[in-house]
Amino acid sequence: MIQATLKNLPTEDICIHLSIDNHAQHYLCECGSASLLTKKDCLNLGAIFISHTHIDHFVNFDTVLRHQLGTGMRVVVCGPKGIAKQLQAKLRAYNWNLIAENELVYEIREIQNEQSIKVYNVHPAKWNLQLVGEQKGPVVFANEAVEVRYTVLDHGTPSIAYLFSEPDTVNFQQIEAPFAPGPWIKAAKAAFHANEPTTIIHLKEQDCPAGDLFPYFKLRIGYRFGVVMDHAATAANHRKILATFRDADEVMIETYYLNQDQALALQNRHSYVEMSAQIMRKAGVKKAVPVHFSRRYKEDEIVQIQEEFKRVFL
Template identity: 45%
Template sequence: MIQPEIKSLLREDISILIKIANSGKHYLCDCGEASLLTVKEVQSVSAVFISHTHIDHFSNFDGIFRHQIGSRERVVICGPKNIHHQIESRLKSYTWNLIDEKAIEYEIREIVSPEEINVYILRPPHWNLELVKTQNFLFEDEQVKVEFAILDHKTDSIAYLFREKDSITFHEEASGFKKGKWISELKTAFENNDEDKEIEIETTVYKVSDLFYLLKRNQGYRLGVIMDHAAIEENYEKIKAVFSEANLVYIESFYKDSDQELAKLNYHSFASASGKIMKDCQVKEAVPIHFSRRYTETDVIEVETAFYKAFREN
């Protein structure tokens, strides 16, 4: 199960930690101030997902790698165009004469377009970029697959969807057969849509498609994180394409409805606009996040009220 936690207090810049149940590895979305983020949690982060590199989303990156140096792990960093040069510059601005080359390794995945991801390696102490490959997917491990949309914030702003892997349930009571390795073979054929495969059960050979009725696909949990974006139709079409019917989405709602002109000027969203796009996406649950730092708690309540009114409106 995917378990997100907002690690920033009110008037702090945004940072969201994503934990995976029964896994010691976490993911981090954006590197703003995060008073609630512990050193132990930072040291458990295996991948960082940066929406864009405005200072309020990137300022705490130094604090993150400060606690990762020496882990001897490979940490993946995903982000928009030029993210590799920006991280290289941050790392090269320090002196690393006491750090050996195996202290850590960063794998940076630069999102050039929906189909083009450049992959770079950075290692201490010199932190020289090495382009190793270009691929057409962003991130996938044993727990999740991450999809994305490139939104307009007068710069590329990446919105991420964390898709938990689907699970397959076997209905043992309906089979009438003894347990055996044939169950895993059946599941593999089901996952690969290999209907013509044959398996042997208790000395009899069966076509797997005749046994697919014993299996059920359970869709994995889907968590979305949509940071800064202009409230425009082009962005909304991209959001719908990736985030429709997600289980939970955190979405930037930077301004009150009464500050719509500021939202337009600064390529941000506002309360009711964010709520409406979540309604249009038919997501099961949506949470407004990342409010203007000048807002008081009363202002934030106003944002949340307008957001949920638009989201839940019949």
């Protein structure tokens, strides 16, 4: 399961830490100023996902950098068009005369549009951008534990929304099965996953069609977690959100303004309580969490946002 933890207090910028069961690497969504982000959080990161580079989403990258220096880590950074040069500018703002080039590498995956991603490497001391290739969207990151898809929303600037999906798994129900476990389980799982009941499975006791063994296997659908950050409450954005996050298990969505401040939401191309909650309900999301509130609001007003969101969503 994907566990999402907010590393910011409600009145701070947004920062979300992700961990996955039985997986060593962790992930970070957004680098806003967040007082709960620890050195350990930064050292376990396999990848960082940035929606856009407004200061409240990118200002704390320097803290992450500080903790990762000298580790020899290779960290993937995913973000919108332009992030490669913006990250390079951050890195070049410091003096690196005592740092070796193998002490840290960032692989930047710069999302050009819904179909195209440019990939760069950058390392000390000069932090030159090296274009190493391109990859096709909408998958921006994948390994054995998680696949990350994206869609590009409009916030007056491209704002990337990410969907993290665990792979589906097939589990053998050993207690119910009349056969002893053995090498055959792997072949039977593959046949179950591919829905090939006529495949012959060689058990120790006998051979039999895979379909006879299917009752002893159970499919577990992988957990799907989404991050939808700053976006204008427009029909075009909502169509993309519906298409990407339909039936997701959990989504954290920006809920920047109270309903009474819709005019500000329109002016600043943000969402507000009612629209964020409605689109999550319409998408059939099982658990929707309102996050990332305007700094104009005090704690009691943030509670009001959370309560109004819950009322509309449920």
